Amino acid sequence: MDNSPGTLRTILEAARIVAFTGAGISAESGIPTFRGPNGLWRSFSPEKLASPEAFADDPRLVWEWYDWRRQIIHKAQPNPGHRALAEMEGRAVGRFTLVTQNVDGLHDRAGSRNIVKLHGDIWQVRCTACAVQEQNDQVPMDPLPPRCRCGALLRPAVVWFGEALPADAWGRALEAAAQAQVFLVIGTSATVYPAAGLVQVARKSGARVAVVNPDPTPADQLAEWVLRGAAGDILPRLL
Numbered sequence: 027m028d029n030s031p032g033t034l035r036t037i038l039e040a041a042r043i044v045a046f047t048g049a050g051i052s053a054e055s056g057i058p059t060f061r062g063p064n065g066l067w068r069s070f071s072p073e074k075l076a077s078p079e080a081f082a083d084d085p086r087l088v089w090e091w092y093d094w095r096r097q098i099i100h101k102a103q104p105n106p107g108h109r110a111l112a113e114m115e116g117r118a119v120g121r122f123t124l125v126t127q128n129v130d131g132l133h134d135r136a137g138s139r140n141i142v143k144l145h146g147d148i149w150q151v152r153c154t155a156c157a158v159q160e161q162n163d164q165v166p167m168d169p170l171p172p173r174c175r176c177g178a179l180l181r182p183a184v185v186w187f188g189e190a191l192p193a194d195a196w197g198r199a200l201e202a203a204a205q206a207q208v209f210l211v212i213g214t215s216a217t218v219y220p221a222a223g224l225v226q227v228a229r230k231s232g233a234r235v236a237v238v239n240p241d242p243t244p245a246d247q248l249a250e251w252v253l254r255g256a257a258g259d260i261l262p263r264l265l
């Protein structure tokens with residue numbers, strides 16, 4: 027099998043493409059990833075903060091983490107990696123799906139349109155008691171933790187450990203993975219399930235898998251192309 031980057035480039039011109047992204051694609055925009063040298067916030071691991079138990083224990087602490095991240099994201103700009111994926115979609119309208127684990131909204135800001143958000147949106151808040159879910163762009167958040175009109179606590183509308191992914195997003199992602207001819211795994215440690223399982227779904231359904239990451243990941247074993255480096259360098263060169 028010819029697994030040169032040139033072949034991948036040729037295939038991208040015609041195939042049904044899924045790009046599956048994680049925190050690494052936003053690293054070059056200055057947004058910390060979850061796991062890795064800059065992944066810790068005040069020595070808490072994401073597993074300790076991104077959970078319903080942590081929020082029940084100390085909603086203010088969890089909100090402080092989200093408020094800190096919202097401030098960073100608010101100042102950040104999409105980078106060449108985000109923009110390359112938007113451009114790829116522009117050249118492949120109707121055959122391109124972007125499935126992201128990110129909650130930062132940078133793909134939207136870069137111009138991507140067909141986006142499936144598996145883990146929610148950091149700019150949406152949801153009431154812990156009533157049905158309210160709404161956009162909230164306040165930076166910094168005040169008061170902290172924020173409250174709903176009904177008096178109950180608001181929470182970020184994101185998916186925490188132990189919570190189900192939004193059913194519609196998960197359904198769309200599974201379908202796109204099963205139909206993909208090329209599946210690009212970009213900037214994710216591919217360790218958090220069920221999202222990481224999409225790589226297996228795509229592979230089993232016959233997709234050719236390419237990984238873009240400076241470091242090894244479990245997805246490398248399923249990949250025909252492992253492109254070592256930063257997404258902001260490699261993705262523009264694939265166009």
Ligand code: BJW
Pocket residue numbers: 047048049050051053054059060061062065072076127128129145184185186187188189190191212213214215216217218219220238239240241243255256257258
């Ligand atoms: C670059 C780069 C550059 C750097 N360019 N690359 C086994 C044991 C225990 C638990 C489980 C288990 N199997 C499954 C589970 C459950 C759990 C899980 O997967 N745990 C594992 C950690 C083991 N999963 C869940 O709980 C999920 N829900 C679930 O299973 O529900 C079951 C259920 C069903 C029905 C009803 C009820 C329940 C939910 C998972 C939710 C994850 N949520 C988070 C937080 C989202 C909100 C927020 O942002 O705060 O999602 S956690 C965090 O991890 C976030 C991310 O989306 C996700 C993945 O991280 P990602 O994006 O891969 O980032 P990193 O930091 O890990 O990797 C960055 C990569 O970038 C690295 O590889 C770098 O090398 C690379 N990189 N610079 C390109 N320039």
Ligand code: ZN
Pocket residue numbers: 153154155156157158174175176177178
């Ligand atoms: Zn409410």
